[in-house]
Amino acid sequence: MHNYMKVDVLLGLQWGDEGKGKIVDVLTPKYDIIARFQGGPNAGHTIEFDGKKFVLHTIPSGIFNKNTTNVIGNGVIIDPFVIKKEINMLREGGISVEDNLLVSRKAHLILPTHRLLDAVFEKAKGKKKIGSTLKGIGPTYTDKISRNGLRIGDIEAADFDERYKQSRKRHISTIQLYDKDYEQITIDGLPYPEYENAWMEALEVIRKMKKINNEYYLNNALKSGLSILAEGAQGTLLDIDFGSYPFVTSSNTTTAGMCNGLGIAPSNVGRVFGIFKAYCTRVGSGPFPTELFDADGQELRDVGKEYGSTTGRPRRCGWLDIPALKYAIMLNGVNELMMMKADVLNGFNQIKVGVKYSEDGVETEELPSDGLNNTLEPVTETLKGWHSDLAGITDYNSFPDELKDYVNFIEKAVGVPIKLVSIGPDRTQTIFR
Numbered sequence: 001m002h003n004y005m006k007v008d009v010l011l012g013l014q015w016g017d018e019g020k021g022k023i024v025d026v027l028t029p030k031y032d033i034i035a036r037f038q039g040g041p042n043a044g045h046t047i048e049f050d051g052k053k054f055v056l057h058t059i060p061s062g063i064f065n066k067n068t069t070n071v072i073g074n075g076v077i078i079d080p081f082v083i084k085k086e087i088n089m090l091r092e093g094g095i096s097v098e099d100n101l102l103v104s105r106k107a108h109l110i111l112p113t114h115r116l117l118d119a120v121f122e123k124a125k126g127k128k129k130i131g132s133t134l135k136g137i138g139p140t141y142t143d144k145i146s147r148n149g150l151r152i153g154d155i156e157a158a159d160f161d162e163r164y165k166q167s168r169k170r171h172i173s174t175i176q177l178y179d180k181d182y183e184q185i186t187i188d189g190l191p192y193p194e195y196e197n198a199w200m201e202a203l204e205v206i207r208k209m210k211k212i213n214n215e216y217y218l219n220n221a222l223k224s225g226l227s228i229l230a231e232g233a234q235g236t237l238l239d240i241d242f243g244s245y246p247f248v249t250s251s252n253t254t255t256a257g258m259c260n261g262l263g264i265a266p267s268n269v270g271r272v273f274g275i276f277k278a279y280c281t282r283v284g285s286g287p288f289p290t291e292l293f294d295a296d297g298q299e300l301r302d303v304g305k306e307y308g309s310t311t312g313r314p315r316r317c318g319w320l321d322i323p324a325l326k327y328a329i330m331l332n333g334v335n336e337l338m339m340m341k342a343d344v345l346n347g348f349n350q351i352k353v354g355v356k357y358s359e360d361g362v363e364t365e366e367l368p369s370d371g372l373n374n375t376l377e378p379v380t381e382t383l384k385g386w387h388s389d390l391a392g393i394t395d396y397n398s399f400p401d402e403l404k405d406y407v408n409f410i411e412k413a414v415g416v417p418i419k420l421v422s423i424g425p426d427r428t429q430t431i432f433r
Contacts, residue, residue, distance in 0.1 A: 006270030019340035022047025034062030037261030039233030074106035075261020105153030113171035167210030216265025244371030247286025274334035
């Protein structure tokens with residue numbers, strides 16, 4: 001038996017927006033390959049360095065390192081219009097993608113009509129909106145599962161245009177049931193017909209991209225001793241199976257999703273890095289037991305700049321939720337934790353942590369199976385805040401005692417070591433323990 005390398009996995013343990021992009025960027029120099037395994041342009045990974053700020057939606061966050069290959073895996077869904085804009089943004093920032101960006105032939109395409117479907121479905125839900133990003137994610141994964149999808153590899157097929165037209169026709173017959181004037185709907189600021197033309201033009205960018213069969217490519221890389229980091233999108237509590245259904249995304253956001261989204265065997269999973277914020281946020285609808293509706297919640301939002309990187313929507317904010325964190329650690333097999341945005345708690349004299357739930361007076365640590373009828377109240381413990389600025393701190397020992405106490409409290413509660421604490425958005429504001 002060869003001693004294979006294993007794939008390390010980095011994923012979010014909350015409702016997304018944990019700061020994965022920053023950490024992938026920090027860890028990238030240690031890896032030969034960074035691979036995205038699920039989700040699509042509903043992701044927004046923000047990376048800041050040298051006074052520049054980039055937001056990536058589809059391209060892996062290792063793209064800023066010239067020596068790293070970036071792979072968009074088969075579990076990812078791709079909107080050519082969005083990825084073209086992303087590539088142009090990187091080019092303007094002096095980052096070239098020609099040589100070190102590869103895309104799976106099996107990754108599915110988000111069609112313009114998928115985005116129309118998303119818009120009319122969400123509007124029809126009225127008050128029961130799930131808070132979709134309107135990027136066409138749900139309809140694209142629906143087509144994938146119902147075996148109607150178009151994939152990156154199909155672009156090269158002789159009958160691609162015919163298949164595209166059939167898909168569009170099928171979608172529009174549904175869209176017309178909801179909205180007869182669908183041509184007036186705008187997508188990314190363009191009326192649908194114009195958007196479709198722009199989408200078609202963007203296919204040229206996909207035609208020029210290097211395409212691979214990622215399962216062979218990545219397994220061969222492991223055999224030859226190359227190191228791979230798999231980058232998750234969204235967060236565990238938005239997983240289609242294990243999240244607060246139906247207020248979830250349309251993909252598996254867990255380590256298991258990595259196996260499916262890249263073609264890696266479970267036995268080839270290496271270290272699993274779980275990223276969480278020092279508090280919680282959620283975008284869109286769904287249960288959030290530790291949510292704050294007071295001045296504390298607003299302070300988290302303002303200091304943490306908690307507005308969506310993809311949608312600009314204000315995020316709901318609340319205290320850290322330990323039972324939810326333990327659940328995510330369990331599902332993913334996390335063996336190293338990374339705590340983000342500790343600096344956002346700088347101003348608090350007291351910090352609360354949700355340690356259990358109470359439902360009708362009965363205490364539990366288990367998350368409910370149902371996202372709709374969720375009436376959990378958090379049971380909290382109060383810790384002393386550090387109430388000081390963390391700017392300029394470069395090693396863990398220099399942290400205020402109260403911050404160390406906070407880290408130790410979480411570690412003890414979840415049983416997994418916290419290996420890294422982030423105290424600001426820049427690459428340099430990352431403290432390893």
